[in-house]
Amino acid sequence: MTQVKNTFQFEDMLKKHHLKKTAPRLRVLSMMYSKTTATSQPDLENVMHDIDRVTLYRILNIFEEKGIIHKVFDLNGTANYAVCSSGCQENHHHDEHLHFNCxxxxxxxxxxxxxxxxxxxxxxxxxxxFTLYANGICPKCEKKPHH
Known part of the structure; x- marks a missing residue:
């Protein structure tokens, strides 16, 4: 379950990582923390129309570099991003957990x-x-009839 944070916590997070507080960065953090699954840049672009593609790309890159988010690939090889655990640091991720592709x-x-x-x-x-992947059916899909 994702932990809901408020704007002040996001501002503190940016400050801790020596990043300027900007509206786009705060919006991306808020969106990332609200999700229960990893999300791709195109998915973020679809819901964040006011942030252009280049700015979003730069935000995702700096967040990954600073250890705020980590990159994980889906079944199509598309990069998706998920919030890091608190153990991640700049240029050193501790995302050694299972990545489950439904x-x-x-x-x-x-x-x-x-x-x-x-x-x-x-x-x-x-x-x-290292990255560990498993492929299968998530609990949400397991409950739905398969067409």
Whole structure:
């Protein structure tokens, strides 16, 4: 379940990450925190008509760089963005959780409450990040009759 934040918390978040408080950044943060699934830039463009594509692209990039959001790919290879856990920092994401792609509704869910064992790699390998995906049917789609 997403945590609802207010404008002051978003302003504090921007300040903490040394970002200027701008109306478009605050709107994108508000929209991202209101979603229960990852969302793509085109989906954001469809609901945020007053923010042009280039500005939205820059906002998503700086938020990802600062550890506010992380990128996850859907079944079509489209980049989607989801809010990071509080453990993420600038240029170092801790989004080692399961990303669940629903094959029916095409939504991407971040599953944070699943225990994942540590990653043990062969000698000489050093992981900087990893992404774990599962594909299947989400609870919403499981309840609906399939056409």
């Amino acid at each position: 094959t029916r509704c095409k939504n991407v869910y971040c599953i944070n409450d699943l225990y994942l064992p540590g990653l043990t790699l062969p000698e000489g390998f050093k992981a900087e990040s």
